[in-house]
Structures are given as structure tokens and as C-alpha cells.
Amino acid sequence: MIFGPTPIEEARGAVLAHTVRLSGRVLKKGTVLDAAAISALQAGGHGNVIAARLEAGDVPEDEAADRLANALMGPLLARSRASTGRVNLFADAAGLLVVDPTVVNRLNALDESLTVATLPSYVPVSAREMLATIKVIPFAVPGAVLEVAELLARSGPPALAVHPFRPLKVGLVLSELPGVKESVMEGAVEATRDRVEGLCGTLLPPERVRHETQPIADALNRLRRAGAELLLVAGASAVVDRRDVGPAAIIRSGGAIDHFGMPVDPGNLICLGHIDEIPALVLPGCAKSPKLNGIDWVLQRLFAGLRVTPADVMGMGVGGLLKEMEARPLPRDQAGQGAGAAQAPRRGRKIAALVLAAGRSRRMAPLNKLLVADDQGMPMVARVVDNVLASRARPVVVVTGHERARVEAALAGRAVILAHAEDYAEGLSASLKAGLAALPKDLDGVVICLGDMPLVAGPMIDRLMTAFDPEEGRAIVMPTFRGKQGNPMLWSMEFLPEMMAISGDVGARHLVGLHADRVAEVEMADDAVLRDFDTTDALRKAPGFAGVR
Template identity: 85%
Template sequence: MIFGPTPLDEARGAVLAHTVRLQGRVLKKGTVLDQAAIAALQQGGHGSVVAARLEPGDVPEDEAADCVSNALVAPLLSRSRASTGRVNLFAETAGLLVVDARVVNRLNALDESVTVATLASHMPVAAKEMVATVKVIPFAVPGSVLQVAERMAKQGSPALSLHPFRPLKVGLVLTELPGVKESVMEGAVEATRARVEALCGTLLPHERTRHETAPIADALSRLRRQGAQILLVAGASAVVDRRDVGPAAIVRAGGHIDHFGMPVDPGNLICLGRIEDIPALVLPGCAKSPKLNGIDWVLQRLFAGLEVTPRDVMGMGVGGLLKEIETRPLPRAEAANAPAPALAPRRGRQVAALIMAAGRSRRMAPLNKLLVPDEQGVPMVARVVDNVLASRARPVVVVTGYERERVEQALTGRAVRFAQAEDYAEGLSASLKAGLAALPPEIEGVVICLGDMPLVAGPMIDRLLAAFDPEEGRAIIMPTFRGKQGNPMLWAREFLPEMMAITGDVGARHLVGKYADRVAEVEMADDAVLRDFDTTDALKTAPGFAGVR
């Protein structure tokens, strides 16, 4: 690849290295220059541009990213389309991601032109969550390098594999000692239930026994007869030895102990055993809390169908100090409120959601489209809010104006903030500014949602959040379907001052052209991002609203 200043008379077919803004037109970085683009540059007074020219054997960045990602895709993983030399890989179902670091490291060491980034190995992921990204650094990759990269990715064990969580039945034995508070017992059950259900499992009715070997063994046997596929013992007193009450009960019930202790804190005092082919674990005392601890790592592997050997446990020390770090599902102080600790989203950039619900609904008069109920009686604006609340965007701010009291009443009980647009009649920009002014100062971005798009689901919004990275140039995230641009859009905080200056009945979409080099598109699986419903006829085509009159 030849890179550098290129005279325009030699630039046809070259790849533009930097965005060029012309009168009425923007040529984005990565544009392949055709005759029309060259003519526009000449009219703009340019005699040359900084560009990359491909040599024989070079493979363009998107084609190269396609090849590497296709070699990495495995069952239950999907991929995005290539754009600016990048392809993202996603989980198709909830499960445990296993990464062969040797394969990934070999790929990254091959040549500086090809990079692969993944989540950490044995990380629990939700459906549609991004698990890896392939990025081609220059505008092209030498064909010889690409061929070697493809062979590396396909040889031996897969670099990426997703092991889906299985719907296992779990039996829990809870032991009692005098003086143990009932609230502690109840908390242990609820924390265990949350862990199990987050991994797609079911907690059988739990057994409560004295903290003695014989009754615990009897309870384990009863749970086995009920179909338990994993057995757990939560002792009123922590296990301190492999011959303690809990482990001894596993042995008495016909099992054996494989390993005691683990290099993970919290979670040191865990005991792993089996009764025939059923894993049987004595839990550490910290398992009574919903906070992340070593038992989560063990349960995630068991639910994913992976064997947990003593060697596996002894290899968990690196990263096993579970302090407040980014890979924790939630900070300890917040963990008690987490509905699903094992699959709670990792902390990342704080992105708020703004829901525009202030308009006068003129095209559906005399009805207010936002208050039209679906076939279950849920108003459209409530469906939109519920979808947004199912995403990771927080806080969620709803902008009200026309029929403010009725709209706010329709959202009673939902965890949203309200921003009143006093001058909503002046147009969309007035409502937008009222919402932006209500956002907290610490947010890094905002996804702007329309109140008449009830088909945009939470995972779709999360895909926008996953693509958001202003430092890498992805500061405006736009959803697309088959190349058509849709809503909602995500904006970095840096654009808020210009958005606050907009006037009239317009939003911020015109800024896309001005900052074309900061825009990233995210292709969606269906057309929900294109479908708004602002007339009665249109609403009749929306799933769940067919009966609207």
C-alpha cells in the first residue's frame, strides 16, 4: 500500500485518509475516490489529498475484516457487517464465553495490520452482547498476511466458543443453628435463587435442616430424588475443613470431595464434590450475599456444561481478587438491588436515555398517539418506556408537554425522571432542549428515543451502547436496517452545546452531515428502527395495535 500526499490526477481509486469538508459536501475518511469526488475536490481548490493507494495483492480493509471475522465465527456467534475495517461479533444466546488466548495472541502478533479484541475468557454474556471485535488498522492488508491470519484462526481449537447456559434444576440445603436470624436464612435463599435464575436455572423448594451431618445427607438424598442436577449446601457456620459437617454429609450421601478452598476472595471457603454424576458444593459464607464471589465463577461453568476440576479452581487466582473493578457486574454497594447478579451488565460508559413525549400528535387527532393503548391496554408511551428501561441506558428522562398530566399518569410507577417542555408548541427543538437540560452532568452520552416507536427493544438500544466509543471516533451512533438510517440515535456529550442551540421544529439529525467522520452505523436485525406510528392507519400495522380504531 502506498500512503501519502497524492495528486488528484493520480487519485482515482485511492482511499481518502482524512475527512475533507467541501461546500455542501463531506468526503469521509475511507472514501474510495471516484471521478465525481475528484471533481468536487478540484472545485474546492484542492490539488492533492492524503490517500492510500492499494498495490497488487492488497486486500481492502472491509474485505480483510470480513475474512478474519468469518474465520473466527463459531456456533451461537453472529457478526456485524464490515464498516471502516471493523466487524463486531455477538452472542446469539446467554452463555459463557471461552476464549483461547493462544490463538488470539498469535493473530495479534502476526502483523500490525490485523487486530482481534475479545472479552475475558469465561465471561458470562447475554444474548446480543458484543463479545469480540476485529479491526483492520490500515486501509488494506497484504494478501499474504491475510491468508496466514485465516489459517491461524481456523486451525486447532476455536479462538472463541460460546457455551449456552442450560436450564438446570438446583437443590439447596440450608442448615440452622440457634441464634441465626431468620432474615439471614431468607437472604441466603433469595441470593441463591437470583444466581440460579440468572443462569437460566430453577431452584427447587429448599430443605432446612439442623447443622449436622446426617440430616444434611438425608436432605441431599431427597433433593436428588426430586431431580436436582446441582446440589448446594449453605451452612449456618462456614466450612473450615474438607471433613467438616457439610463435606462429610456429601460423603455420607454416597459422594466424594474433589477440592476444598479456592484462590478467589470473597469465596475462599468453598468445597467441591460430587454425588455420582451430580456436582455437590458446600458454599462459602459470602454466598449468602448477592455480591460477586467465587461461587459465581463455579456455577457459571457448571451451567455452561463445563467440567470444573481442582486444576481449574486453582487457576482462578489471577483476577480472583474481586474488589471494585470494571469486570465486576456491579459495585458492592449496589449489588443488593441487582435482579440477576451473574449476568448483570458490566459497568461502562454512562449513557442516559431521553424519550421525546411532548408533541401534540396532530396527525392522529383527536387522539393522542402516545396514550393509545395496545391490545393489553398498555399506552404506546408506556411500551416505549418499558423497552428503554430494559436497556442499560440510565437515567431515563421523559420529556412531556402536550397533555403532560395524562402522559405522566400513564407512566406511574416506572423508574423515570420527567422534564417538562413549557414551550413544546414551538417545535421539536424546544422539547429536545428541555430534555437535554435535565440530564445529569456526569453522563458521557445520550440516546434520544421517540415516543411513537414502540417496537425498538432494549437489546437494540444496548447494541448502540456497545458501539459507542468517542475516543475511537464512534461518537454518534446511528441504527440502520438494510442500509436505511433510523432511530434512536446516540450522541456523545460533546455535541450537547450545539444541540442546545437548535431552533424550530427540527431535531439534531442535521449534525450528522457536519460530523460525518464521527458517525458509526449499527445494522439491526429487523426494521423496528425505521417504524414510527404517527397516524391511525400506520398504528394498525404495529404488532399489538391491530385492534386500534
């Protein structure tokens, strides 16, 4: 192809490179110049134009795009007509798109005149959704190049294939432990049903059994007899080993475990197996959430009729980070919004902080420990609240009780919500309930902080918030130092009714034992999370309080 300034008398049959506006007429880019166009250009005073002239063997852009599109066609693919050197390819049915990157990359590396762009491989597509676009960059492609491209597209595996979703019958086993809330079980069923029906499948009536190997195995066998073509186990407790309760039930049912774990987060703790020819999976805890996670990638392939091998799973790591991690300074959806964006909890979770500052400080009497000033003259409660305000938790609610007026005065000017516990003398539970009642109704969680722990810094609270993920089973997050549990603790609002039912001089910690499967521990770098200060002697040993008398 010859490209550049072309004398008008030699331009007949050439392709106009740029739009030319004439009196009463516009010649658009890509126009093949005929006798009438030449006359119009001459009448307009143009002695030459920028144009492309095809040489022997060159294939015009639309014909080239048309031929390459035909070479890429396959079952369940549709295409547009060629226009301006472009053809789009579409899905003819809902299914999973599989792209062979080797073929696509070889086509794109062949010559700069030809390009093929596709959706990522292994993505679900709907009927008539665009899958790929073929674009010829110049106005023509050398014929020899196009012939090689057609050969590459037609030989070997297809560059693009749509695998339609099959209407599978799916069996779900839900294992139960004492204390698991009914709402959690219902949520797991609802999330699974939505996934199955979204892939054209049908969920059989779920089986609910004890979290033990034999009951789960018996339930799997009943579902097989009911016609299940895919078996799922949602455990009351996350699977942590291929010999755990759920995988053991698959083996006891006559099956085998193919692979445990996957490099996709959320979704790490998945276990893949089979019973005869039926895929059998033990789901990770995040499968109880409707949000995208690793189980979606596996189910999509199974519904599309594709085998999922250990090698397939181990190859999912690139692109497998589906959620925000603590090491990333800003979540993806807030990147570029400035420093203030970091003040909102990641992933859209709304987490408040509750500071309990209502106690009578009986062990430090006659002093009120919350009002004892540090070496800089700042009361302990003010120091605690400032640390909490340095975290991402919002809003911050402070519960007052004993010496209410003095505590409120110590916090003057700080962006906190004050809640007074009228019955604070009845014990810690009264303060806790007063604070919980003052929280907004649309929260996901609350960090409960003690007013006598001035060494707990804002970043420590942020670490708890980062670990918080009720959908993955981390609904109660507690800090530890060298394995010893400390404070503050972060609670999902699902536990609000139980916390509001507490009475006496106790907090919510005893609930941890009732929900052990929902607890996550976060190891801290120092012992600040273990250090509260109930006596004058103890307080003098705290950094910044050496001058206490």
C-alpha cells in the same frame, strides 16, 4: 500499500486518508476516489491529496475484516456487516463466553494491520450482547497476512465460544444451629434462588436440617431423588476443612471431594465435590449475599455445561480479588477522589461509633474518671472521643448520664451527637440502649466504645471496620491481644433487637456466645484494647496520665 501525498492525476482508485471539505461537497476519510471525486478536487484547487494506494495482493479493509470475521464464526455467534474496516461479533443466546487467549494473542501479534478485541473469558453474556470487535487499522491488509490469520482462526480451538446456560434443577440444603436467626436462613434461600434463576435454573424446595453430617447426607439423597442436577450445601457455620460437616455429608452420600478452597475473595471457603455425576458444592458464607463472589464463577461454568476441575479453580486467582482489602489505601470506587474519600467506610457500609460515657465512676470516687485530665490537660472522655473521630466511623454518638453538663462541656466543639441516658443509674444496659436509640436507621453496623479506654486509637477501630463483613459471617468483630478478647466491639445492626432487650449492669458481650459462628477476631499490635482504667493507680500507669492525683 503506498501511503502519502498523491498527485491528483494519480489518485484515481486511491483511498482518501483525511476528510476534504469542498464547495458544496464533502469527501470523507475512506472515500475511494473515482472520476467525479478527482474532478471535484481539481475544481477546488487541490493538486495532491493524502491517500493510500493498494498494491498487488492488498485486501481492502472491509473485505479483510469480513473474511477474518467469517473465520472466527461459530455456533451461537452472530456478526455485523463490515464498515470502515470493522466487524462486531455478538452472542446469539445467553450463556458463558469462553475466549481462547492463545488464539486471540497470536492473531494480534501477527501484523499491526489486524486487531481483535474481546470481552474477558468466562463472563456471562446475554443474547445480542457484543462479544468482540475486529478492526483493520490501515486501509488494507497484505493478502498473505490475511490468509495466515484465517488459518489461525479456523484451526485448533475456537477463539470465541458461547456455552448456553442449561435449565438445571438445583437442590439446596440449609444446615441450622441453635440461635441462627430466621432472617439469615431466608436470606440464604433468596440469594441462592436469585443466582439459580439468573442462570436459567430452578431451585427445588430447600431442605432445612441440623448442622450434622448424617442429616445433611440424608437431605442430599432426598434432593437427588427429587431430580436435582446440582447440589448445594449452605452450612450454618462456614466450612473450614475438607473433612468438616458439609464435605463429610457429601462423602457419606456416596460422593467425593474434588477440591477445597479457591483463590477468590470473597469465596475462599468453597468445597467442590460430586455424587455420581452430579456436582455437589459446600458454599462459602458469602454465598448468602447477592454480591459477586467466587461461587458465581463456579455456578456459571456448571450451568454452561463446563466441568470445573481443581486446576480451573486454582487458576482463578488473577482477577480473583473481588473486594476491598485493608492493605489498599483507598477503595477502588473512591480512588482519585482526594484524601477526604477515606472518611467513608469501604464498600459503602455505614458504620457508626457509640461512646458510652454515662457511668458514675464509683471505683474512682470522688473523681469522675471520664473528666480526669491527662498530662496535656485533656479530659479522658475528650481523648477517647478524639480517637474515635480519627477513625472512619460516622456518626459518633456519645451517651451521657452522670455529671451530664460537665461531660458535655468537655466535648464542646466536637462533631458528635449527644444522647442522654435518663436512667443511667440502672447500669450499663441503660446507657447502651439510650445510645442505640439515637443512631440513624440506615446503618450497617456500630462500634461500641467505652469511655474509659483512652489508648484505643482511630486506626484500631478502622481495622475492625475493615474486617466487618456480615455476608461472610463476620457480623461481630472484636479485637484481641495475644488471644485475649478486648474492646471496642463492632456489631451488625441485625443484633439491635437483642441488644435493646438487655437489662441490668451488663453490656452486649454475653451475646457473643449465642452467635459464635458470626464472630471474627482481629489481633492487635498492642494491649490498648485490653486496658480500661477504673482506679487512680491504674490510670497513673497509662501513657499521658502520670500526673493524675
